[in-house]
Amino acid sequence: MATYAIGDVQGCARTLLTLLRTLHFDAGKDRLWLAGDLVNRGPDSLTVLRYLYNIKNSVQVVLGNHDLHLLAVASGGASLRDDDTIGDVLNAPDSQELLYWLRQQPLFFKKDHHALVHAGLLPSWDFVMAQALSSEIETLLKSDAHPELLKNMRGGKPPHWSEKLEGWERYRVIINAFTRMRVCDETGGMDFTYKGNCENMPENYSPWFNLPTQRPKNITLICGHWSALGLHIDRNLVSIDSGCIWGGPLTAYCLETQKITQVSNQDQ
Ligand SMILES: [Mn+2]
Numbered sequence: 400m401a402t403y404a405i406g407d408v409q410g411c412a413r414t415l416l417t418l419l420r421t422l423h424f425d426a427g428k429d430r431l432w433l434a435g436d437l438v439n440r441g442p443d444s445l446t447v448l449r450y451l452y453n454i455k456n457s458v459q460v461v462l463g464n465h466d467l468h469l470l471a472v473a474s475g476g477a478s479l480r481d482d483d484t485i486g487d488v489l490n491a492p493d494s495q496e497l498l499y500w501l502r503q504q505p506l507f508f509k510k511d512h513h514a515l516v517h518a519g520l521l522p523s524w525d526f527v528m529a530q531a532l533s534s535e536i537e538t539l540l541k542s543d544a545h546p547e548l549l550k551n552m553r554g555g556k557p558p559h560w561s562e563k564l565e566g567w568e569r570y571r572v573i574i575n576a577f578t579r580m581r582v583c584d585e586t587g588g589m590d591f592t593y594k595g596n597c598e599n600m601p602e603n604y605s606p607w608f609n610l611p612t613q614r615p616k617n618i619t620l621i622c623g624h625w626s627a628l629g630l631h632i633d634r635n636l637v638s639i640d641s642g643c644i645w646g647g648p649l650t651a652y653c654l655e656t657q658k659i660t661q662v663s664n665q666d667q
Pocket residue numbers: 407436463464465517578624625
């Protein structure tokens with residue numbers, strides 16, 4: 400039995416299936432952790448969702464910004480953008496079933512010595528806090544209030560977390576940290592304009608994972624989202640978005656062995 404974490408698939412179904420074949424992944428024995436952004440920009444989001452839904456008992460997903468965008472469009476809270484490639488999902492005969500399943504997924508997940516998130520965790524959030532904040536959003540997403548939440552999640556403000564935040568501002572900061580964050584400025588505020596690599600980063604910015612934090616060192620946090628960073632492994636961080644959608648490889652990280660497996664993009 401093995402557990403494989405895979406980064407941003409973004410509709411690259413052929414690449415995902417090739418990677419799983421390379422791993423000899425067996426849905427009857429193994430587990431698959433997906434770090435979010437299952438859909439969009441790539442050619443076949445529908446096949447990705449159908450495949451994962453069919454083996455859902457072996458799959459742990461956390462939602463990414465593109466997954467939330469799909470749910471927002473489906474519930475009338477956002478419009479399709481020119482570069483969106485999620486029409487196949489929206490128009491599929493099994494659309495309702497797939498989107499309902501996607502809407503039940505959390506933003507953060509932790510089991511034993513590993514945790515999973517799409518973008519990151521704010522430095523003041525330990526894993527207990529992250530779990531509680533993810534549950535707040537999960538409860539809303541599962542409820543009849545989900546269209547309102549998905550409509551009001553947009554925008555980068557406020558940039559700072561405070562426990563005193565309430566309502567949409569609170570939910571927006573939680574969703575932005577879990578699904579959109581890459582860098583914070585010197586005040587700890589999230590900035591969403593910088594998407595480049597660490598080398599060219601303006602001096603007043605830091606990667607979110609380099610900010611001082613109380614998170615325990617014996618738990619490895621697995622994330623995706625930051626494709627310009629590439630595969631980035633630190634002592635207790637594995638950032639596995641290796642930019643498959645931009646022509647890079649798709650990466651799997653085995654939780655039990657720490658082994659990295661990559662396949663080149665098969666979808667372009
Ligand atoms: Mn993303």
